[in-house]
Amino acid sequence: MESFGECKVEKLLLQAIFDRSWEAMVIVDQQNRFVAVNPSACKLFESSPEELISKSILDFFPYSLDTTEEQNIVTIEIPQINGTIQTIEYTKVEGILPTYTLLIFRDVTHLKRSAAAELHLQHQRIQLFSEVTLKIRQSLQLKEILQTAVTEVQRILKADRVLIYQVLPNGTGIPISEAVLPNYSPILGMEFPEEVFPPEYRELYAQGRVQAISNVHSPDANLAECLIEFMDEWMVKAKLVVPILQNIQPKTGKNQVCVRLWGLLIAHQCQTTREWTEFELELMQQLADQMGIALSQGELLENLEELVAERTANLQQEINERLEVEAALRRSEEQLRLIANGLPVLIAYVDKHQRYRFNNEAYQTWLGLSPTEIYGCHLQGVHEQQEYKKIQEHIEAALSGKQVTYENDIPFQDGCIHSVNVTYIPHINQQEKDEVKGFFALSSDISDRIAIERMKDEFISVVSHELRTPLTSIHSSLKILATGKLGNLSSKGQRMLNIADEQTERLVRLVNNVLDLQSIQSGKITMNKKACKATELMIEATQAMQMMAQEHGVKLFAESVSLVVWADRDYIIQTLTNLLSNAIKFSPSNSCVWLLAKMEETKKKNISYNPQGKTNSYVTFAVKDKGQGIPENQLENIFERFQQVDSSDSRKKGGTGLGLTICRQIIKEHGGDIWVESRKGDGSTFYFTLPALINVPE
């Protein structure tokens, strides 16, 4: 029962397989005649079982039915009338029954076709990607990339329109690239209204939603009314939308990458509705991904290019500025060099180690010292030992920060000794605590000046001598005449004689003053300075002027002080008598002239101190009158030669116009100052200062 049952079930199962199989199964005898056929075999051979049974299979399938052990499935390609090819696979099963053979056929035409199509599409896709990628690599220009993408997608998908829609920050958007068939209107550059692309759509796309709509009017599409209207306007029947997402690296974030909806890649079908295949969707998505990468690269590049351009511009500007500065410096240096070399002066810069760091060409032409040869040399190596010793103290003074001026006689290349005036100007680095870095040495040839001065001195000396002798004769003759011992003159004659006498005396004073001034100014006289009691100087000067004061009805008062000054007695008395004489001359009768002195602390730097007293103090002398005073605008220049308040003064008062100039020169020789304070109509006070001595034994 069991075995029977098993046999029966097996038979039923085999029968079912035989009847229902998708594959065509036939059993043939040794003469290849059909013994049994299943429905799939009938379908394959396009005949009924009755038409097939007992017929030879070769009538319906005229191919060899041999198989080998290696290849038990044989493929046969059968050309069809319509030009296509039918592909049949068959397997031959022998040995199941002694005289029969089972043949199994399978029509694989469809399978072969779809595989080929798939291969072709894959090939196209690879080609597209490689083209897009190549273009991206070649250009890196966003516009070009996008245009390539839409053109290629349109070509592959055979869509009526492919466009790239860029999402703008305000929610609207704009198609920026488009490939469209000529039958349809381009929508490039057309701004989409916000309502067709509401925020919730943007949100979905940002999350990566892809929309494949086969029919925009279909309720399945679930499109908003306004969007459908918009689609109609552009005759769109089906559309495929994939987002273009861009990875952006926020400036503030560290490594966090955000995804931004940059835009959409959209394919439109306008002719008909369209079912979008999986492949098409995938293609669009992969392209959109590539574009996203390209965008990031493009933006990076743009940023980079911007940065490079900006930096390049900055650099160019910096370079230009630097070039200008350098050119200006070169010009300035050239000018300075020309000036330094053109000046008839020795110009040098000496560093703090007493080495020459610059010499102008005058060193070559005057002294025969080549600036290049002496560059970096120590002064001691350039100048003879004796010469160096002479200037050493000045060099040390300059390097201690003091400006020094002195005169020197040096042998020139021409074999003559020339007098030079030398000034050392210390080069002080203000930023480094007044550190002295070196000094500039300027030496001008004053030989001509010295020669002229000598000539002038000789001239004045000769002239004055030649003047003095006839003056003595005239002066004395007039004095003798005035005695009346040689006969009396009429009153007019006497008057004329007096005029001649007065003017001769004036001429004598003038000649004396000119000579005094000349000798003091020439520096040829040395002040014979000693400690002098101020009171003694004042009393002596007052006594000398007493006679004149009495003649003018003026009283002289000298203050008694216990001060000692460092001065040349004779010259200071000359100064005091000069000032007193002026005061007396310009005082009204019955008035007083005061001579005062007091000790004061040093305020002015230009007072030079004697080496013995080591004092920081000075004595101010004052000669005060109650005369007519001096107008303010003349307070300064009355110390100049021949400057008198009233040009008639010299005639009326018998002055020479040189007295105050001589006083100033004498005080200058003492390292003091002289000045006047006065108000017109309120008298004048003349002051001068002399270095004070303290702790001097009586």
Place this chain on the structure above:
Amino acid sequence: MNNRCILLIDDEETIQEVVQLGIEIEAGWNVAIASSGLEGITVAQNHQPDAILLDVMMPEMDGISTLSQLKANTKTQSIPVILLTAKTKAADKNKFQHLGVVGVITKPFNSMTLASRIAKILEWDW
């Protein structure tokens, strides 16, 4: 006081004249004149004046040479010499004093006060 005799050695005739007249009027002294150094030395030797007024700037033999000869000559070396000079410099005055002069009178001077200045220098009664 009236019997004083002064010798003036100066090449300038006008000076000779005003000095002679001035001293005579002022003091009534005799003034002998010599127009050159050489002549002056001779006159000094022969007449033995009370004092000599000697001009420094003279042609041929100048005042300084004349002075040194006067001082070198035993007959004249004790006669006081006062120099007449146009030079005013202190250094020059010092130099002259070292040469043995008793005083220096600077030109221009007033011949009417010359006698009193001489008397003051030589500490004569006046």
